[in-house]
Amino acid sequence: MKLLTLGINHHTAPVAIREKVAFDPEFLQEALHDLRQHLVGENHAGLPEATILSTCNRTEVYCAANDPNAENLLHEVTFDWLAKTQKLAPSSLQPHVYSLPQSDAVRHAFRVACGLDSMVIGETQILGQMKDAVRTANDAGVLGTYLNQLFQKTFSVAKEVRGSTEIGAHSISxxxxxxxxxxxxxxxxxxxxxxxxxxxxxxxxxxxxxxxxxxxxxxxxxxxxxxxxxxxxxxxxxxxxxxxxxxxxxxxxxxxxxxxxxxxxxxxxxxxxxxxxxxxxxxxxxxxxxxxxxxxxxxxxxxxxxxxxxxxxxxxxxxxIQTGASLRQAAVSQAEVIIEDRVGNFMHWVQGRSAVPIIQDIQQQGEHLRQLELERAMKRLMRGDDPQEVLNAMAQGLTNKFLHGSLHALQHSNGAERDALIKLLPKLFTSHSKPEDH
CATH class of the missing domain: 3.40.50.720 (NAD(P)-binding Rossmann-like Domain)
Structure with missing residues (x-):
């Protein structure tokens, strides 16, 4: 899964540019559907996900696409779509745009929700605006598993940061x-x-x-x-x-x-x-x-x-509204530490999700082998064969089929591939349970 945040804000663009990129709330769902159509048109695997956050200080597009090669394509398509939708020449928009992939996108979302990226450091209004953006994306049907999980985690991190630091203290709204x-x-x-x-x-x-x-x-x-x-x-x-x-x-x-x-x-x-x-x-x-x-x-x-x-x-x-910046710096530092840790946790979840199709495929293969051996054993039992022999044969058959693929790969590999398999296979076949657990 590839994540991307593309946008402009008060750090990168003056209000004269930001107002040209801002989205009318009444047409936000329509814009989200249009963005998804552009992403789908680029043949991403599965339906891409999208959310648009548009406020007085920022316009940001959050995207997720289930395509290992989608990172550059996501940026290009999203940027071109934004320029075309807002009727801007790409050359006039490009100098003000930031594009944040993967963990950078996650970190940015966390910082925005915590008020660390706001004009008023620690302000709370942006959190409500982000929640509204997510609600709109959900109502439009373009908020999928990954962005939903990202934003739920984002809101959780914001709550944690505001509850454990004084990020909102000494600020002028x-x-x-x-x-x-x-x-x-x-x-x-x-x-x-x-x-x-x-x-x-x-x-x-x-x-x-x-x-x-x-x-x-x-x-x-x-x-x-x-x-x-x-x-x-x-x-x-x-x-x-x-x-x-x-x-x-x-x-x-x-x-x-x-x-x-x-x-x-x-x-x-x-x-x-x-x-x-x-x-x-x-x-x-x-x-x-x-x-x-x-x-x-x-x-x-x-x-x-x-x-x-x-x-x-x-x-x-x-x-x-920059007054009190030095007083808030300690709280900002504390918040950044919390955010960095939570970014690692979320990316671990994303990486784990990428293994789900492989796990499901292995489970299906295992179930198929189980059914084959079980049917064979049931036929023998119905013929009156000794149950102990049938059980032993079934266990042996399952073991042989389970090990066949790995042993075959090891026997027919060489060089770096063989070295990698020798290191990996013991980890795959080492039991984590103790004899007394059975």
Missing amino acids: MAAASVRLAERIFGSISEQRVLFIGAGEMISLCATHFVAHKPKTISIANRSIERGQELADSIANENIEAESFRLSELPGRLHEFDIIVSSTASSLPIIGLGMVESALKQRRHKPIVMIDLAVPRDFEPEISRLNDVYLYTVDDLGAM
């Missing part, structure tokens, strides 16, 4: 960094009006952090007014107003807000240059802080050139 950025511009946000665009997990986390700083008002703009109102109701209290309105109303209301935080799954920008220019005129050029946590981006990049607009992307937040 994206949500907390968003508050700090806003405070850099306004000093305090207690007199500012905050707008959140979207109502997903990231926005919910951000809203919780902003509420703690008691802004003047909080509004939620969302396609689903019900989902937006649900979030607004959950964060409102006696000191803070919270409302919800439809996303379609945004052009007419953008000028009302001082701080705008957006994180949606839209494949196209929600806020354009013209909309912001109009809002600035109505605000008489009072500053606006815009924090874009989405990939693909929710704000047109050209907005950053406007005066009185402070636009930040997930990459801009990256520098802020």
Whole structure:
């Protein structure tokens, strides 16, 4: 079995590239089926397996193919498929892609789930995103034995690392960094009006952090007014107003807000240059802080050139959230030791699985020989032959047939092959049970 992880992340590509490779969650199952068809078309033995993890910081394709010669082919087919599906020239994608085979793929999955490969070291959101990706692959019917086992082990390792180290301590989340950025511009946000665009997990986390700083008002703009109102109701209290309105109303209301935080799954920008220019005129050029946590981006990049607009992307937040790195280093080292040990365990399981077809074949041959000798013995017993003689003959027959193949190979081998057999055969035929065990 060959394993492969191919992808890009915040270490290898800026947000301008990552947003072009990101997958729309609504079409992820369709993409998985298409990927499998491309892999099947390359004549892999058995059905290949696939999972796609696509977040604001990474897009990764995990593959498994039951073909001993599939490693290079897996990389080529998966890379070509990714470039073609996302309508990118291979030459523009190649410099940002990493390709990790076998144990490197396993190690990477473990590190990602533990938060070691995140922009925020030790963050927990990626684990939930990985679980969602696995659930989607399972629902699509493309998650087979190997990837299922890989991800179950991945989640187990993440739980172990988070339970036995302080990997999540001293970290600053994206949500907390968003508050700090806003405070850099306004000093305090207690007199500012905050707008959140979207109502997903990231926005919910951000809203919780902003509420703690008691802004003047909080509004939620969302396609689903019900989902937006649900979030607004959950964060409102006696000191803070919270409302919800439809996303379609945004052009007419953008000028009302001082701080705008957006994180949606839209494949196209929600806020354009013209909309912001109009809002600035109505605000008489009072500053606006815009924090874009989405990939693909929710704000047109050209907005950053406007005066009185402070636009930040997930990459801009990256520098802020590296504080506390030295305090986390000991926990990271502990986590790496655990991960390395568990990678070895998993690869041992993979190697063991590769022997299953051979074991099954040997067992079938053994069963065939057993049936032949048993039928011969039953015929002799029915003729009235002495049972002791029949049993001895059956035992002798089984022994001869069992040893025949190995002894024949040894007798007809020479050189290095003969030396290898001489070393191997004693291990194969040495009993591990003691006489008193019988």
